[in-house]
Amino acid sequence: MSDNENQEKWIEDVLGSMNKSERARPKPDLFTKIEQQLDKEGAIAVPILWRRVAAAAAVLLLMLNGLAIQQFSQSNELVPGEVTLEDTYQQSLISDYKIYD
Amino acid sequence: MQVEEEAEEITQDVFLSVFRNAAQFKGDATLNTWIYRITVNTSLNYLKKRKRLSFMKFGESEVDKPDFEHPGVLLENKENAKILFKVIDTLPESQKTAFILSFVEGLPRQQVADVMKISLKAVESLLQRAKGNLKKKLEKLYPHRRKT
Numbered sequence: 589m590s591d592n593e594n595q596e597k598w599i600e601d602v603l604g605s606m607n608k609s610e611r612a613r614p615k616p617d618l619f620t621k622i623e624q625q626l627d628k629e630g631a632i633a634v635p636i637l638w639r640r641v642a643a644a645a646a647v648l649l650l651m652l653n654g655l656a657i658q659q660f661s662q663s664n665e666l667v668p669g670e671v672t673l674e675d676t677y678q679q680s681l682i683s684d685y686k687i688y689d
Numbered sequence: 690m691q692v693e694e695e696a697e698e699i700t701q702d703v704f705l706s707v708f709r710n711a712a713q714f715k716g717d718a719t720l721n722t723w724i725y726r727i728t729v730n731t732s733l734n735y736l737k738k739r740k741r742l743s744f745m746k747f748g749e750s751e752v753d754k755p756d757f758e759h760p761g762v763l764l765e766n767k768e769n770a771k772i773l774f775k776v777i778d779t780l781p782e783s784q785k786t787a788f789i790l791s792f793v794e795g796l797p798r799q800q801v802a803d804v805m806k807i808s809l810k811a812v813e814s815l816l817q818r819a820k821g822n823l824k825k826k827l828e829k830l831y832p833h834r835r836k837t
């Protein structure tokens with residue numbers, strides 16, 4: 589084999605030296621360390637989650653209030669010819685005054 | 690990453706990043722690809738930070754670091770793998786990333802493209818250039834190796 593061929597072969601060998609290699613494995617305690625860090629993160633993340641839930645609840649409450657007010661005002665609008673609760677009350681008052689007639 | 694402690698630190702950072710950003714995972718790539726992307730970005734940022742710090746610390750140059758021995762390499766390839774990692778380190782960032790993902794991690798070309806968010810053609814071009822550069826460096830090392 590010529591020197592040039594030797595060089596070519598060596599270069600190919602170096603470039604292919606990671607073929608069939610295995611993955612590097614972490615130390616056994618690394619997962620525990622990560623879990624501990626995630627627990628710390630979780631403790632911080634919960635209040636943020638609750639803040640979001642509170643904000644969503646507040647928005648929902650406002651929407652429901654708005655809807656209720658709108659419906660109430662619509663039902664209070666007078667329809668011509670319709671007898672309202674107020675009318676009935678006044679009529680009963682008037683009839684009460686004529687009790688000795 | 691060639692130092693065990695640094696690799697551990699980055700693994701922890703990657704897990705935390707996955708935990709924090711899980712809601713942002715849109716499913717446009719596989720979970721595996723997404724985690725690879727986070728890992729590559731975290732590693733590159735770490736290396737940049739280390740480079741900046743070593744630049745500020747006089748006397749501690751990158752050349753001083755010992756040869757890297759990948760723990761998973763076959764016994765008969767150990768010496769060659771040491772040389773390979775030494776020359777990989779001299780490649781530009783994108784070529785290095787494409788080469789490591791393809792030939793060290795053994796990912797398919799399409800997944801490398803997805804991780805790096807580039808086209809398949811761009812990956813092939815990067816790998817071709819990386820191999821060309823590595824061959825040039827190794828040609829220079831060969832005479833020195835013959836003497837030893």
